[in-house]
Amino acid sequence: MKDGNPAQQFTHDPTLPGGKDVICEIRDGIAFVSLNRPEKRNCISPGIVNDANAILDALEKDDRAKVVVITGSGDSFSAGQDLKEYFREPAKWHPVDRERLHYNNSRWQWRKLLYYGKPTIAMVNGWCFGGAFQVLVGCDIAVTADESSFGMSEINWGIIPAGIVTKSATYTMTPRKAMYYIISGDTFSGKEAEQYGLVTFSVPADQLMEKVKSIAANLMKKNPHVLRSCKVAYHYVRDMSWDMAGEYLSAKSDQNKFTDPEAGAAKGMTQFLDEKSYRPGLGAYDRTK
Ligand code: COA
Numbered sequence: 001m002k003d004g005n006p007a008q009q010f011t012h013d014p015t016l017p018g019g020k021d022v023i024c025e026i027r028d029g030i031a032f033v034s035l036n037r038p039e040k041r042n043c044i045s046p047g048i049v050n051d052a053n054a055i056l057d058a059l060e061k062d063d064r065a066k067v068v069v070i071t072g073s074g075d076s077f078s079a080g081q082d083l084k085e086y087f088r089e090p091a092k093w094h095p096v097d098r099e100r101l102h103y104n105n106s107r108w109q110w111r112k113l114l115y116y117g118k119p120t121i122a123m124v125n126g127w128c129f130g131g132a133f134q135v136l137v138g139c140d141i142a143v144t145a146d147e148s149s150f151g152m153s154e155i156n157w158g159i160i161p162a163g164i165v166t167k168s169a170t171y172t173m174t175p176r177k178a179m180y181y182i183i184s185g186d187t188f189s190g191k192e193a194e195q196y197g198l199v200t201f202s203v204p205a206d207q208l209m210e211k212v213k214s215i216a217a218n219l220m221k222k223n224p225h226v227l228r229s230c231k232v233a234y235h236y237v238r239d240m241s242w243d244m245a246g247e248y249l250s251a252k253s254d255q256n257k258f259t260d261p262e263a264g265a266a267k268g269m270t271q272f273l274d275e276k277s278y279r280p281g282l283g284a285y286d287r288t289k
Helices: 046-060 083-088 095-114 132-138 153-157 165-172 175-184 190-195 205-220 224-238 242-259 264-274
Strands: 022-027 030-035 067-072 076-078 120-124 127-129 141-145 149-151 187-189 201-203
Touching: 022 046, 030 046, 030 205, 046 083, 046 095, 067 205, 076 120, 076 132, 095 132, 120 132, 120 205, 127 132, 132 165, 141 190, 141 205, 149 190, 153 175, 165 175, 187 190, 190 201, 201 205, 224 242
Parallel strands: 030 067, 067 120, 076 127, 120 141, 127 149, 141 201
Antiparallel strands: 022 030, 067 076, 149 187
16 A cells, blocks of 8 residues: 555446456546556556557547546556566467567557657556556656655566666656666655656645646647647657757648648637737637637
8 A cells, every 4th residue: 555645446438448457537538547456556467458558549539538647546556567467477478479468568558658649648646666667658748646656676576677668767867866766676756756857747646636637628728730749759859860850840840730630820820910819928829719
């Protein structure tokens, strides 16, 4: 039991896949995708891998879901990969089946999430270990309770933080802190996770849901087509030279203007320059006009 974290429970929308190891409830435009093995601290089993892939695939096409929040049932976000069901038992499988499990896991945790068609928020409500870092970094935004505990515990049981855990830590955390926590396996709090850059915000546990809802409400006002291009560009330019990034962003920007179904840039300019109905520095243009 993680002290200070209220237990969370969601219901499952029967029109969506999953419903056992991962459940999903859609409320006011937000799809809450909850890892649902609270008695196992939501450690990631093949069942979670299958349900999470199926639910994320379905939500990407579901107009009710404007923002996707990934969280955990009970008092944990996730205790990382399941040592029994993800590591020990698959070690006896045919290597091809084991490879497929690992690929399908990487698919939902970061390959798909990094470029997901909708904004994503990790809502971290308690323990967050090892493989769960991959989901954190896969999501566009991560919000945690101050009371949560984070750790790359792999070294504590004799492996390196593989999958994409080490890359996830070096992608977000300050270099000294990433190295320290990779080699020590120590835990750190939600507040520290915010200071080290691993999460976007840390708030007291009783404010976690409200914080996530207010971020989601703000994201829902933005042009969804442009928002997706922004996040895709963010990830691509990190591995490019300055010259390549300049060229790519210029081409991506042109692409956006031609493919944006609501021609947002023209609306934004008209509403600011001609109608003087809003200020772009302080909020988004009115998408309903
Ligand atoms: N893999 C497999 N089983 C796990 C697990 C994991 N990553 N994390 C928790 N569980 C299981 C426990 O074995 C236990 O099962 P049981 O009830 O059948 O005995 C159950 O979940 C509850 O765990 P428990 O350790 O009793 O809960 P706790 O609240 O006292 O401690 C943790 C929570 C997260 C600190 C502790 O479970 C833990 O250290 N888990 C492993 C974390 C880890 O190293 N993850 C990285 C994997 S790469």
